[in-house]
Amino acid sequence: MVASTHWLASATGMSVLERGGNAFDAAVAAGFVLQVAEPHLNGPAGEVPILLWDESAQKVSVVCGQGVAPGSATIDHLTGLGVEVMPGTGLLAATVPGAFGGWMLMLERWGTWSVADVLEPAIHYAEHGVPALGRIRDTIETVEQLFTDDWPTSAATWLPDGKVPAPGSKLTNPALAATYRRVVAEAVGSTREARIAAARDAWYRGFVAEAIAEFSTTTAWRDSSGEVHGGLLTGDDLASWSATVEEPLRFDYHGHTVCKTGPWGQGPAFLQQLALLSGYDLTAMGHLSADYIHTVIECAKLAFADREAWYGDAPDVPMNDLLSHAYNAERRGLVGAEASFDLRPGSPGGRKPQLPDYPAPVLSSAGGVGEPTVGSDGRVRGDTCHVDVVDRFGNMVSATPSGGWLQSSPTIPSLGFCLGTRAQMFWLQEGLPNSLRPGIRPRTTLSPSFALRDGRPWLAFGTPGGDQQDQWSVNFFLALVHGGGLNLQEAVDAPMFHSEHFPSSFYPRASRPGVMHVEDRIAADVVAELRRRGHEVNIQDPWSIGRLSAVSRDGTFLRAAANPRGAQGYAAGR
Incomplete structure (x- = not known):
């Protein structure tokens, strides 16, 4: 596939x-x-x-290019x-x-x-x-x-x-x-x-x-x-x-083990969201209900605030603390009944977070759909690619x-x-995990994903989307786990949403506190309730958010799914 x-x-x-x-x-x-x-x-x-996933070695690995x-x-x-x-x-x-x-x-x-x-x-x-x-x-x-x-x-x-x-x-x-x-x-x-x-x-x-x-x-x-x-x-x-x-970072969630890159990428924000969400019953809330979307969005805000304060190509990123049960139980207490408009990084291991000196928030109706590959006029927005493969031997690849x-x-x-x-x-500011230094990697947004189920290789998946990658991928994964039996393509096709609350990783570092985007296939009463809770909800076209693709191994079956949005993604297999 x-x-x-x-x-x-x-x-x-x-x-x-x-x-x-x-x-x-x-x-x-x-x-x-x-x-x-x-x-x-x-x-x-x-x-x-x-x-x-190397089937002969029975091992997940990260290749850092x-x-x-x-x-x-x-x-x-x-x-x-x-x-x-x-x-x-x-x-x-x-x-x-x-x-x-x-x-x-x-x-x-x-x-x-x-x-x-x-x-x-x-x-x-x-x-x-x-x-x-x-x-x-x-x-x-x-x-x-x-x-x-x-x-x-x-x-x-x-x-x-x-x-x-x-x-x-x-x-x-x-x-x-x-x-x-x-x-x-x-x-x-x-x-x-x-x-x-x-x-x-x-x-x-x-x-x-x-x-x-x-x-x-x-x-x-x-x-x-x-x-x-x-x-x-x-x-x-x-x-x-x-x-x-390199070795991947891992987090266990409802019988699944999700693997991501280290904190030189934003991938651990996926794992932090799972660590926070593990304290909620998303299945009981109902997939894409107001409670469900509110909870997922608010946990994303907390995880990405930690990305801003702690991630980078540095030896002392406190990932063990950031993924610990005690830390996330404490952070979960910040999720209230209404939308947050603050950027709230935590203090893992008692350390004091340090955020960059952000420019003033830039308000835009662009919708945050990808990586803003800006021209000199500031207008160009771009994106990324993704490919997933599984072969007859059971080897699997997720690359972005x-x-x-x-x-x-x-x-x-x-x-x-x-x-x-x-x-x-990079930041041109001293003392940050992502401060510019010779010979180190920038904290990239590129974030392929791999998951095992009950200890066996199951899913290779990912998406373009810059800062949205570890929101859209999380939403897709949660749809498979909590969506009531959705298959791969149904989970890709499901109505998508994301937040623009936290600062962009790209020039000129725009942020839109409290703003979220939903496809207009999300139920109108759900949107109304999210707005009542204080979210600034921007309605996007019905098939416009998310670029997921995936392949899976499930027993003796191989499966694949591709993004219908944009009419160019493609899945093939036999």
Whole structure:
């Protein structure tokens, strides 16, 4: 089974399984196709966190394909440039591109296919073209003036014949196809593993790294600060980084064990929500009742307040305390009958929380539907991708590639892609877990999920959506556990909701205290009751919130489900 956010990626992954590849081979091939089919949502210089189940080892692992801040990326350096908030676009916000390393590490350790095999579909689509999604058109149209006036290399790539591509028109990227062809050509060695290592060298120490370093350090471009800046990434930054394999964090909930990344991502906020919700009888409340939604939203506010105060790529994040029974019993007492309008981090282990100095709340009707990949005009909103795979052996993968969006920064013409801007998630303020420091990972929102049921591998799932990922994924999971027997597709299809109460992880850090969004398929009397309790409820279109996909193992059955919203997610299997 394969489920993803684009039909070409799902079809690619399924073709790999049909030709004898395993789940890891299929996920890698699908991941590279997503870079071509959804370039406004992810790119070759982005990042990818992965959760996987290895059936032979009977083990869940995290693959971290999240790059780190450059060696010269210090707060003093940035503030010395007159930068008070890390820009949302341009070269300053680039971290080491981690996606390639993450995919290659999974292929090397768990896969069976070669570099040439997994890259072949992406090379084909980049060379021969994919049908341009309407959202690609919308994204490019929003930054057309920026490309024309300030980023001519991006205009040359994404404005064929000087025009915004029409929906359904053929979108090609011959420069990217050539880059991947050269990676394959340089991936030589006597074993499959040696060829993967050679491909990795070509990327991080060879021609790709050289082109990135030269572009980053010798050119300068206008970014969302309104000023012109060069980049900080060097060849040494790329050469010294590698993807890693880590243990997941876990939490047990109603016979299920949910696994997430560490607090260098926002994934533990999922687990904190479960820890809080374990003290309530959501089944008795009734799925999507006013009591149910109010309780879930209020617990989300508390979990994400802790994310703001405690999460980061730091050794002393107090996760054991944050997930402890005593801490969550105390925090549960903050959930009242009415909506909270305060950001209330806790004091795990008696520590005093420290929040960043937030800008004034930014009020907007944008709806918080994804990652705001802002152009210099502040208007562009983007999102992310997701892919889930389960194979006939029982191996499972959940991966959330993102970053390196076509609208992130100027295209590097010799490579056919641009750098990412994940460093916008750092704070230029000392003393925080997520303060900018050289060589550490930004606290990403990318958050794949894996769950066991009664100790057996059960569910790989995830969604695009930036700060909403660990709300939409939680809602989907709770629908399966408390929804009265919903199947995977019914849980994906169920009316969705989320909060915008806490600050965004993205430039310019907007927050909307007390605001929540619901699809208008939520019952009118439920909405009225939520408003009576003080929530500012924004009604969204009936199929507009959430981007979930999932695969599952249930006894001898394999299942998959994909998001119908947007009419491009796809699930396949046999």
